[in-house]
Amino acid sequence: NAGVTQTPKFQVLKTGQSMTLQCAQDMNHEYMSWYRQDPGMGLRLIHYSVGAGITDQGEVPNGYNVSRSTTEDFPLRLLSAAPSQTSVYFCASSYFVGTTGELFFGEGSRLTVL
Amino acid sequence: AQSVAQPEDQVNVAEGNPLTVKCTYSVSGNPYLFWYVQYPNRGLQFLLKYITGDNLVKGSYGFEAEFNKSQTSFHLKKPSALVSDSALYFCAVRDEGNTPLVFGKGTRLSVIA
Numbered sequence: 001n002a003g004v005t006q007t008p009k010f011q012v013l014k015t016g017q018s019m020t021l022q023c024a025q026d027m028n029h030e031y032m033s034w035y036r037q038d039p040g041m042g043l044r045l046i047h048y049s050v051g052a053g054i055t056d057q058g059e060v061p062n063g064y065n066v067s068r069s070t071t072e073d074f075p076l077r078l079l080s081a082a083p084s085q086t087s088v089y090f091c092a093s094s095y096f097v098g099t100t101g102e103l104f105f106g107e108g109s110r111l112t113v114l
Numbered sequence: 115a116q117s118v119a120q121p122e123d124q125v126n127v128a129e130g131n132p133l134t135v136k137c138t139y140s141v142s143g144n145p146y147l148f149w150y151v152q153y154p155n156r157g158l159q160f161l162l163k164y165i166t167g168d169n170l171v172k173g174s175y176g177f178e179a180e181f182n183k184s185q186t187s188f189h190l191k192k193p194s195a196l197v198s199d200s201a202l203y204f205c206a207v208r209d210e211g212n213t214p215l216v217f218g219k220g221t222r223l224s225v226i227a
Contacts (some may be wrong), residue, residue, distance in 0.1 A: 033214060042218055107121060
């Protein structure tokens with residue numbers, strides 16, 4: 001199994017540009033989430049989804065949109081990129097948020113906004 | 115809301131010595147506790163978890179963690195550190211019910227040969 005796949009691995013944007021970070025999992029997980037990792041801040045939850053058609057905001061949702069049209073995919077959209085969104089983004093999934101199962105992480109997408 | 119604290123940004127230990135990485139948590143109900151490890155330029159990997167039962171939990175790569183309800187702690191331990199254990203370690207907690215996993219800020223472990 002591929003697990004959780006994120007694309008692209010690296011991206012450079014200019015302020016104001018938009019883009020989508022892709023996340024796909026092949027484990028039939030109900031729960032998917034996006035975190036950003038910044039030095040000294042740990043991982044902060046951006047958005048999450050407990051199933052197709054259901055999304056909710058995490059700790060730092062501003063400037064980001066998500067949708068969940070299928071169980072497998074959970075793209076993260078930056079509507080108008082800002083330098084403050086320079087970060088490493090991780091997608092993670094698990095069987096269901098209410099279970100005791102662990103999260104499976106992708107390898108990360110490093111985004112730089114100039 | 116649940117929260118987790120890792121009081122040490124950096125832990126240095128000599129190879130062969132025991133190591134401890136500290137974690138304390140706050141939840142309103144019973145906690146689900148996790149430890150993850152991150153190697154450079156990689157995603158996080160699951161090490162171990164406490165859900166219920168024995169307070170001493172054993173996980174991958176020889177790591178273990180001790181759940182202490184009275185001190186609201188879940189410290190990560192290993193009897194004999196290896197240089198290859200050098201990495202960034204994250205503690206995470208989830209409250210009962212449909213709540214997302216909340217991570218600490220991470221502790222960088224450096225094992226010196």
